[in-house]
Amino acid sequence: MKIQKEIIEFEEGKSFKLFSPSLKNCFFWHYHPETELVYVEASNGIRHVGKNISDFKDSDLLLIGSNVPHLNFDYKIQTECKQLVLQMRENFIQDFIFSVPEFDRIKKLLDRSYLGLSFSGETKHRVVEKLQRMKDENTFASFMGLIEILQILAQSDEVKELNTEDTRIKWFLNDKIRMGTIYDYIHENYDKAPNVNVIAGNVNLSTPAFCRYFKKQTNMTFTDFVNNYRINQAKLLLLQNSGITEVCFQVGFESLSYFNKLFKKYIGETPSAFKKKHLSKIAHP
Known part of the structure; x- marks a missing residue:
């Protein structure tokens, strides 16, 4: 990244x-x-x-x-x-x-x-x-x-x-190197259990300092970002016609009801409705 x-x-x-x-x-x-x-x-x-x-x-x-x-x-x-x-x-x-x-x-x-x-x-x-x-x-x-x-x-x-401050490359080179490490960690561990203490240590910050840093950079908590990432990976798998329960556990959720609740929160519809609608669009453009 x-x-x-x-x-x-x-x-x-x-x-x-x-x-x-x-x-x-x-x-x-x-x-x-x-x-x-x-x-x-x-x-x-x-x-x-x-x-x-x-x-x-x-x-x-x-x-x-x-x-x-x-x-x-x-x-x-x-x-x-x-x-x-x-x-x-x-x-x-x-x-x-x-x-x-x-x-x-x-x-x-x-x-x-x-x-x-x-x-x-x-x-x-x-x-x-x-x-x-x-x-x-x-x-x-x-x-x-x-x-x-x-x-x-x-x-x-x-x-x-979309932004309230300058985020051109000069700023990113000074600061976003840490974010690259964080994104790599999330990408490699989203289907397991990303640990905020581990990634904080990876970027040489205490956990409270890391949480403040991450929220400042992304306007999201670490947990919200991971869940958002998981849901978007779930969309990919659903569009490949994988089963909903299988997808839930494949992207790292341990509860099907929680997965359904979060999916609807982020996407605006249930996984089954999303899958039915968009697979139908692909099959019958």
Whole structure:
């Protein structure tokens, strides 16, 4: 779970790239100097941008600023996840957007994109429609489409800031190394009994100090994070048509009733309802 710098390659003569990635088997922290607009369409998922960890349902539209570490948006949950990613050259933003007075609102949007911005409602609908059209347009038309999208986002009030402070890579390199160790431990032990005392010792903190540190970094308790992780692993197994009781114990729960209760709390429906609905969608798209 070490943070990796992603090297993005662009076609010659183009200021941005628009594509549909296939990242379902990847699970890693990454960052890049290019600003990124991501549309994810999935039954359920977790966004993890900077220090923010939060669920989304059905779809999400995110603007992620330069050098903000983030994880894949299906969080290793292999649903019928569709993504559209638009990445802008760093020099395009610096040399073109920031130097044009008429783009003042867009500049302000990009200035705060380091917080991670999630868009909803009509804004999301309009932007996704334009992204879909841009895939089939010529270079100039798609470029103008990008400018229109940035203006729509800049004027929108249907936006949520995911972080309250700077979480760009410089901050993460100073502090998130501990979090990488913690994520590794959770990933390796979520199906057993992750012990807060053990991981606290692994990062050279007392247990109370570790609990304060973890809550500050993730806005979740260690127990809540582990349970959230377990439930999302359970989703993966349910979508592979595993039995509910089998899944419950496979992801580390000792009580089926507690598993059902937590699953409904996090996902909004019971494991059986989730499995029936989403396996039906996959079988009959």
